[in-house]
Amino acid sequence: MANYMYEEKEGFDGKKKKVLSGTFDEGKPDTRYDWKEKLATREERIKYLKTALRYWYSNEWYGSEKNKQGG
Amino acid sequence: MSEGKIKTVDRATEELIEKAVKENIKTVFSRSEEVKPCPIGIEESCCKICAMGPCRLPRTKKDTKKDRIGVCGATIDTVVARNFARKVAAGVAAHCDHAREVAETFLKTAQGEAQGFTIKDEVKLLAVALDFNIEVEGRDINDIAIELGEKVLREFGKQKGELVYVNKAPKKRQEIWRRYAVVPRGIDREVVEVMHRTHMGVDQDYRHILLQTTRCALADGWGGSMISTDLQDIMFGTPVPVLGSINLGVLKEDEVNMVVHGHEPLLPELLVTASREPEIRKLAEKVGAKGINLAGMCCSANEVLMRHGIPCAGNFLQQELAIITGAVELMTVDVQCEMQGLMGVAECFHTKLITTSDRAKIEGAEHIEFHPENGLDTARRILRLAIENYPNRRHAVYIPNHKQDTVVGFSHETINYLLGGLFRASYRPLNDNIINGRIRGVAGVVGCNNVRTPHDSGHLTMIKELIKNDVLVLTTGCAAMACGKAGLLTPEAAKEYAGSGLQEVCEAVGIPPVLHMGACVDNSRILVAATAMVKEGGLGDDLSDLPAAGAAPEWMSEKALAIGHYFVASGIFTVFGTTWPTLGSDRVTEHLFKDYEDMFKGMWAYEPDPVKAAHLMIEHIDKKRKALGIDKARERVLFDMAMRRALG
Ligand code: SF4
Ligand code: SF4
Numbered sequence: 001m002a003n004y005m006y007e008e009k010e011g012f013d014g015k016k017k018k019v020l021s022g023t024f025d026e027g028k029p030d031t032r033y034d035w036k037e038k039l040a041t042r043e044e045r046i047k048y049l050k051t052a053l054r055y056w057y058s059n060e061w062y063g064s065e066k067n068k069q070g071g
Numbered sequence: 072m073s074e075g076k077i078k079t080v081d082r083a084t085e086e087l088i089e090k091a092v093k094e095n096i097k098t099v100f101s102r103s104e105e106v107k108p109c110p111i112g113i114e115e116s117c118c119k120i121c122a123m124g125p126c127r128l129p130r131t132k133k134d135t136k137k138d139r140i141g142v143c144g145a146t147i148d149t150v151v152a153r154n155f156a157r158k159v160a161a162g163v164a165a166h167c168d169h170a171r172e173v174a175e176t177f178l179k180t181a182q183g184e185a186q187g188f189t190i191k192d193e194v195k196l197l198a199v200a201l202d203f204n205i206e207v208e209g210r211d212i213n214d215i216a217i218e219l220g221e222k223v224l225r226e227f228g229k230q231k232g233e234l235v236y237v238n239k240a241p242k243k244r245q246e247i248w249r250r251y252a253v254v255p256r257g258i259d260r261e262v263v264e265v266m267h268r269t270h271m272g273v274d275q276d277y278r279h280i281l282l283q284t285t286r287c288a289l290a291d292g293w294g295g296s297m298i299s300t301d302l303q304d305i306m307f308g309t310p311v312p313v314l315g316s317i318n319l320g321v322l323k324e325d326e327v328n329m330v331v332h333g334h335e336p337l338l339p340e341l342l343v344t345a346s347r348e349p350e351i352r353k354l355a356e357k358v359g360a361k362g363i364n365l366a367g368m369c370c371s372a373n374e375v376l377m378r379h380g381i382p383c384a385g386n387f388l389q390q391e392l393a394i395i396t397g398a399v400e401l402m403t404v405d406v407q408c409e410m411q412g413l414m415g416v417a418e419c420f421h422t423k424l425i426t427t428s429d430r431a432k433i434e435g436a437e438h439i440e441f442h443p444e445n446g447l448d449t450a451r452r453i454l455r456l457a458i459e460n461y462p463n464r465r466h467a468v469y470i471p472n473h474k475q476d477t478v479v480g481f482s483h484e485t486i487n488y489l490l491g492g493l494f495r496a497s498y499r500p501l502n503d504n505i506i507n508g509r510i511r512g513v514a515g516v517v518g519c520n521n522v523r524t525p526h527d528s529g530h531l532t533m534i535k536e537l538i539k540n541d542v543l544v545l546t547t548g549c550a551a552m553a554c555g556k557a558g559l560l561t562p563e564a565a566k567e568y569a570g571s572g573l574q575e576v577c578e579a580v581g582i583p584p585v586l587h588m589g590a591c592v593d594n595s596r597i598l599v600a601a602t603a604m605v606k607e608g609g610l611g612d613d614l615s616d617l618p619a620a621g622a623a624p625e626w627m628s629e630k631a632l633a634i635g636h637y638f639v640a641s642g643i644f645t646v647f648g649t650t651w652p653t654l655g656s657d658r659v660t661e662h663l664f665k666d667y668e669d670m671f672k673g674m675w676a677y678e679p680d681p682v683k684a685a686h687l688m689i690e691h692i693d694k695k696r697k698a699l700g701i702d703k704a705r706e707r708v709l710f711d712m713a714m715r716r717a718l719g
Contacts, residue, residue, distance in 0.1 A: 011484035015124075017571040019578075028476065032313040032380065035488050045194045049201065052496030054708055055606035056239060057201055062188055063608035065242050 075651040079388070079526035081556055082493045083319040083471035087392035090469060098391045098421050099412060100581055103522040107520055108650075113630075115154040116655035118145060121271035126150070129653070144274060151656035152277035153269040154630075156284040158263035158652060162633030163287050165407055165594055167295030168257045169335050170302075176337055176443040177302040178220030185245050185403045187341045187447030189306045190216055195484075199301045217306070229257030235482070236293045240245060240598075240603045244642060245612040247671060248289065253282055253640065255290035262287055278666075283449050285640045292637030297595035303374070307340050310377040310480035310589060315554040320474030321382035324397045326356050329457040330393055332592065333405035336374035338427055338441045339367070341450035342403075343379050351454050358461045363454065367391060369550060370590035371406050377480040385556075386527075386549035387627075388520040393417045397466035405441070406431050408628060421463040423456060452626055459641055477555035477589040478562065481545075483600035489580055490592065497609040498541070498600075500580075501543075505618060506609055506718070507700050508517035509572035511541040512692030513604075515638070518623030518631045519549050525555035525647045529624030529681045533648075534559060536685035538584040541570035542692065545600065549617035550590045550623070556619050575579055577668055598641060599619075615642030615672030618695040622679050624648035639663070642673040644691040646684045651677035 010020045041046045054061040077101050079085050093097045094226050095328060095385045111117050112127045119125035126141035139147040141377045179185040190196055190212055195362050200207050200215050203222045207215055226234055237245060265287045268274035274283070286673035304310075322328045329346075331339040345351055346363045355363050364382070367375050368390050372383040384393050389407055393399055394416045402413065405428040413434045414662045417424040424436040427449075432438055441449050469703045481489075490498040504510045514537050515719055520526050530553040534544050538559075546554055554560050559568065569584040577584050588596045601614050610617050621638045623631050638645045654677075668674040678684035 017575075018375055019571045019575050022451060027591070028313050029312075030309050034308075034311045035485070035493065036192065036309065038493055042193075042197075045197055048194065048408075048493070048496075049198050049277070051494070052491075053484070054200060057198065061606075063606045064402065064610070064612040065606060 073469045076641070077525045080528045080531060081526060082320070083473035083474075083556075084389055084392060084526055087395050087469075090394050091644060093413075094395075094419070096395060096416060097412065098395070099388060099410060099522050100418065104202055106236070108523070113174060113650060114655035115151045115652050116147060116478070118150040119152070122155065122271065122297070126457030130655075131545045133412065144271065148277040148656045148658045149275045151653050152280040155653050156265050156269050156280050156287075158629045159284050159633050159636050160262050160287050161187060161253065162629035162631065163291040163552040164262050164297065165497065165630050166291045167262070168635065169406065170258075170295035170299040171224075172335055173299050173302045173337065174220060174223045174227075176219065178224065179443050180221050180306060183213070185443035186308055186345060186445050187450070188443060190305055192305050195301065195304045195309050199305065200350075202239065211248075211250070223302065226294060226298065227258045228327045230260060231256050234258070234290065234294045236297045237289075239602060240293060240641070241602055241613050244615075247613075247642075248640075251282060251285070251670060253286040253289060253336050255286050255294055256344070258290045258294045258643070261290040277656070278662060281659070281662060284636065288633050288636035289640055291633050292595060292598055292641065296592040296634075299592040300589070300595045304338055304482070307374075307378050309337065309484050310482045312478055313377065313380040314481045315376045315382060315477050315479055316379040316474045317376070317383040317385070317477050317552060318474045319385055319393060319396060319471050320642075321364075321366050321384055321398055322393065322470045323361075323364045324398060324468050324470055325361045326398045327458050327461045328359045328364050328366065329454065330368050330399050330402040331484070332368035332390055332402055333409060333428075334370045334592075335405050335428070336371060336378075336590075337443065338405065338446065338450060339371050339375050340378075340401065342454065343381060343447045343563060344376055345450040345454050351451065353459070354455065354458050355461070358458055360458070360461050363556045364598065366437060366614050367712060368402070370592075371405070373479075373548070373587075373590040373593075377587065383552060386552035388521055388522060390607060394420055394422045394652075395468050396468060397464060398468045399426060401453065403427050404431070404433070409433070421460060421465050423460055425453060425456070425649070427453075436706065437626065453660045470619075475556055475558050475562040477587070478583055479555070479560060481582070481586040481588050483596045483603065486586065487560070487603065489582060489681060498603045502604055502609045504576050506593065509541070509576050510543050510691070511543065512543075512602070512618030512620070512696070513568075513571070514542050514592070514619065514688055515545045515547075515548045515621040515643070516624070517550050517591070517597075517621070517634065518626040519552075519628050521627035521649045524625050524679075527556065527625075529648050530554065531557050531559075532674045533622060533624050533681035533685045534585055534683050535568055538569045540685075540689050541573040542689065543573060543576075543714070544585040544590050544595050546585055547588050547593050547597070550625070551589075553588045554585045555587065558618050559583065560587050560644075591630055591634065593663055594638075601643075613642055613672065616695065616699065618699070619643060620693040621645040622647070622684060622688060622690050624684060639667060639673040639675055640671050643678065644670060644673055644688070646676040646678055646687055648677075648679045648684055650679075651672075
């Protein structure tokens with residue numbers, strides 16, 4: 001934690017809070033950050049849908065609609 | 072033009088308004104002083120749907136109790152509800168006709184008949200195919216796409232049943248829609264039915280008219296707009312974070328400037344491709360230009376900005392001003408939000424104004440029709456015209472020195488990924504941070520500019536107030552561009568403008584406090600993100616349970632009303648500023664502002680003061696937090712390494 005900078009700010013409840021300050025790298029990115037490129041095959045893509053977007057594409061998830069449902 | 076009244080809070084705009092005044096060029100800003108809003112029309116107290124009228128039915132100061140009834144006996148409530156319904160239907164028609172064009176191009180792309188288009192995003196194709204119950208295992212990508220294109224096109228002409236995307240909504244929301252029989256059957260059918268029911272002498276109960284208006288609006292949010300967004304993502308790529316720059320200062324004095332203005336991203340995508348071709352670049356050098364500078368305007372700008380980082384010259388009220396720089400060789404316009412006034416301004420300069428859609432021409436403009444079969448050739452032809460026009464500049468160029476870096480591209484898939492990473496992608500961290508009180512709630516602030524409100528001021532004042540109060544803002548359309556110009560779309564903005572809790576989350580995830588989610592049709596992304604939050608759990612089981620609100624402080628178009636109405640019908644409290652089109656009838660207004668809360672758990676509000684409007688939204692968010700039992704923000708824990716890893 002030693003490298004992180006903190007500052008004090010007021011929260012919406014009126015109390016003072018210690019807040020973590022910027023952690024991103026300096027400078028500007030020169031490319032798009034296309035995270036989907038990491039999914040190279042059809043299997044990986046379908047697996048991704050079933051996990052990341054499980055709310056719609058998987059039977060295996062528990063959320064507000066607890067009755068396990070199909071896609 | 073009158074002195075003193077603030078017209079904009081944007082420096083670049085101000086400088087070019089001054090230039091226009093000096094050079095005696097008419098713009099929307101000067102015309103708005105010559106043409107004042109009609110006091111009867113502004114509250115929709117008039118009917119002109121049959122030739123026995125028009126019937127003007129304003130409130131009389133002398134006798135406020137007097138019944139206001141048209142020649143046919145139609146009450147003021149019927150008249151106002153009919154006018155509102157027709158506006159919503161026009162907005163829905165605009166988004167959905169855009170969707171149809173995209174769907175037809177998509178099918179041609181899958182069939183190999185659309186020049187220059189490909190299927191770029193297989194992940195999204197698979198997802199949407201699954202939405203439409205299409206078998207994907209072991210099938211060729213084009214096969215899947217053809218079946219999808221055909222099924223999507225059927226959504227427009229379907230006569231019965233339910234639109235497919237309705238199934239994406241939380242189950243409880245679907246039940247509410249079914250209870251009130253407002254689930255859209257087919258996109259076109261709902262628009263036609265509004266037009267029929269609001270014809271002279273048909274539906275004459277304002278509540279009944281508004282129910283069909285609701286069904287029609289849902290055919291946009293959970294129909295046409297969602298189709299546009301999804302198919303555009305498949306063809307052009309789902310937006311991911313990209314750095315761009317925004318405002319009139321993106322135009323370049325020594326390059327060929329070409330502005331793409333409008334809404335459908337089809338031709339603009341091909342212009343991006345063609346502008347990178349070596350022959351086109353060489354041609355530009357030949358006429359003495361250092362290159363070709365493609366820039367966007369209005370929602371076309373949002374589309375190419377978030378997919379390619381193409382610079383954005385500005386939003387709705389800046390369209391004429393771009394030409395007034397004297398640096399624009401050519402502007403293409405397709406559909407929606409293109410002022411006819413552009414032609415008059417273009418005639419004062421060397422700028423070529425080109426209409427490109429078979430549905431929209433502007434008198435005096437050159438018409439080069441875009442068809443997907445030869446789309447790339449058309450793009451090349453238009454670029455050549457722009458290049459050839461570069462030596463014809465006849466005015467001293469004046470480009471305001473104002474532009475701003477901006478990070479855009481927050482599709483709901485990307486937010487999901489940023490929150491959890493590839494293997495744990497989830498809205499869980501967002502929900503947790505709402506539950507623990509770091510984030511107070513979420514607001515969608517969207518919509519147009521309106522010359523009756525100082526340009527960009529409504530958006531910026533409201534959004535700064537919201538983020539200061541730890542409300543994460545999702546934005547689209549011209550509102551998003553206002554934020555970009557004011558520097559709110561960078562991660563650094565969190566430190567400067569956000570409350571402590573929101574700042575901390577933004578710092579940890581590396582996102583701005585205001586997330587640019589795209590063009591007007593991409594408000595459907597906000598619906599899907601909100602649905603993911605509901606389904607993830609912990610924040611109730613319907614969209615109306617979320618500590619969330621929506622707003623369009625500077626709205627002007629009928630599309631904005633359609634968007635607002637599908638947000639309301641989806642359970643979201645939605646505040647509009649500037650003006651409100653049902654003030655002519657207390658009962659219609661009361662129905663939309665109060666009864667709709669009982670019926671749809673979402674309702675409209677009107678508040679022209681953006682700070683007061685922000686506080687209405689915050690009050691609503693707090694009411695929802697209380698109902699969820701999360702009103703007392705838990706003791707905040709500072710992020711340690713493990714928590715930060717879990718977040719990002
Ligand atoms: S429909 Fe009725 S209220 Fe409307 S213009 Fe005709 S007569 Fe007047
Ligand atoms: S936000 Fe409004 S003005 Fe801007 S492009 Fe969309 S509809 Fe047009």
